[in-house]
Amino acid sequence: xxxxxxxxxxxxxxxxxxxxxxxxxxxxxxxxxxxxxxxxxxxxxxxxxxxxxxxxxxxxxxxxxxxxxxxxxxxxxxxxxxxxxxxxxxxxxxxxxxxxxxxxxxxxxxxxxxxxxxxxxxxxxxxxxxxxxxxxxxxxxxxxxxxxxxxxxxxxxxxxxxxxxxxxxxxxxxxxxxxxxxxxxxxxxxxxxxxxxxxxxxxxxxxxxxxxxxxxxxxxxxxxxxxxxxxxxxxxxxxxxxxxxxxxxxxxxxxxxxxxxxxxxxxxxxxxxxxxxxxxxxxxxxxxxxxxxxxxxxxxxxxxxxxxxxxxxxxxxxxxxxxxxxxxx
Numbered sequence: 001x002x003x004x005x006x007x008x009x010x011x012x013x014x015x016x017x018x019x020x021x022x023x024x025x026x027x028x029x030x031x032x033x034x035x036x037x038x039x040x041x042x043x044x045x046x047x048x049x050x051x052x053x054x055x056x057x058x059x060x061x062x063x064x065x066x067x068x069x070x071x072x073x074x075x076x077x078x079x080x081x082x083x084x085x086x087x088x089x090x091x092x093x094x095x096x097x098x099x100x101x102x103x104x105x106x107x108x109x110x111x112x113x114x115x116x117x118x119x120x121x122x123x124x125x126x127x128x129x130x131x132x133x134x135x136x137x138x139x140x141x142x143x144x145x146x147x148x149x150x151x152x153x154x155x156x157x158x159x160x161x162x163x164x165x166x167x168x169x170x171x172x173x174x175x176x177x178x179x180x181x182x183x184x185x186x187x188x189x190x191x192x193x194x195x196x197x198x199x200x201x202x203x204x205x206x207x208x209x210x211x212x213x214x215x216x217x218x219x220x221x222x223x224x225x226x227x228x229x230x231x232x233x234x235x236x237x238x239x240x241x242x243x244x245x246x247x248x249x250x251x252x253x254x255x256x257x258x259x260x261x262x263x264x265x266x267x268x269x270x271x272x273x274x275x276x277x278x279x280x281x282x283x284x285x286x287x288x289x290x291x292x293x294x295x296x297x298x299x300x301x302x303x304x305x306x307x308x309x310x311x312x313x314x315x316x317x318x319x320x321x322x323x324x325x326x327x328x329x
Contacts, residue, residue, distance in 0.1 A: 002038075005030070008100060009038055010047060013061045020058040035059075093142040138181055138197040147171045148183075151213050153205035159198040168205055169194075170214045173222035177230075184225055186214075193229055231261075238262055238287035242294050243308040245283050248276075250304030254284070257300040262287045283308070291316075 005028055012019060012027055021032040028035065039059060042049050048062040147154045148171045157164050169185040174196070176182075181196035205212050238259065246254060255263035266284040276282045288294040291313050298305055299320065307314045 004100070006038055006042060009035070010042065010049075010061075011100075013049065013059060014065070018052065018058040018060040024059065093145065136179075136197070138199070140199045140202045141174075141181055141196055143202045144171060144183055144196060144199070145174060147202070147204075148174055151216055153212050153214050155203045155205045156194075156199050157201040158194060159200060164200060172216065172220055173225075175222070175226050182226075184222060184229075186217075191220075191225065193233075234259060234261065235287075237289045240288050240290055240294065241285055242288055242291070242298075242310065242313055243283065243285050244298070245281050245306040245308055246301075247304045248280055248282075250301050251282050251284075253301060253304065254286075257297050258286065258288065258294075 008028060009024060012024060019027075021035045024035045025032045028038075030038075039049050039051065048065050049059055050062045051057065051059055144154070146152070152171075154169050154171060155166065156169055157166050167187050169183075169187050171183055171185045172191070173184045174181060175184065183194045183196055183199075185192060185194060244250075244254075251267055254267060257263075263286065266286045267282070270282050270284040286294075288297070291310070294313065295316055298307065298317075307317045
């Protein structure tokens, strides 16, 4: 632990002209007294660390000293590719590895380029979680992430409706979607998707194989797999159909209040079937999750959409229109 901290201290000083004890303590998450002891240990080991005294003083390396400890380890290199999503790194337990990797990259850069990480961070930021809810890191996420990195089989218990089931999984990849973590895993020869927050236990598997590991399929592509499954999932939710008559404005807004793909496909099908009527309105058949969901979504279109069927949804909109008329009469 201390050896890793001493290396980080040297890399920090190598990447900047000078740092105060308070700055080093903050970066290393230790006290200033610990920084003082660490600097003394480095000096005894032959690392030329010099301390400037006074109010503007600090620590610096003397004589252009360059450490050779800037080679990236595997974990650090892999974490570096995820460093644009700091919350995801913290959740998977990789924040320290990413920090060490960034320091090593900074230390290896020319002096005039060492502010590159700062200038980039001030211009670009990826905020993965969705709005209106606090993101929560599943308790078992670090254990699952370790298994994904190591290609290690796991035995899990998983909440499904009102029961818990046990599964033997080959964890292929993790996906963070709008603040929710999902695991893409192979079970009984098929690939499936699991919500990480529904796992209640994760243990290394006793299945055969060198140290419980599995051999990944060479042609597995996590982004392509997720895109396909996400599209399938979205379509599987659309179990009902409603028929609408839309104004030009209603047609323009439809994809923004319902499932975007379903709305766009419904408009395209209506255009291919004949397009607008004599009053400029278009009739579409729209797949929806349920009539209740459709009611909530299509209310946003107001008078730009007329529900033609099913009859019970049309009657519900007629009643809502009557109540609105009474309010504004």
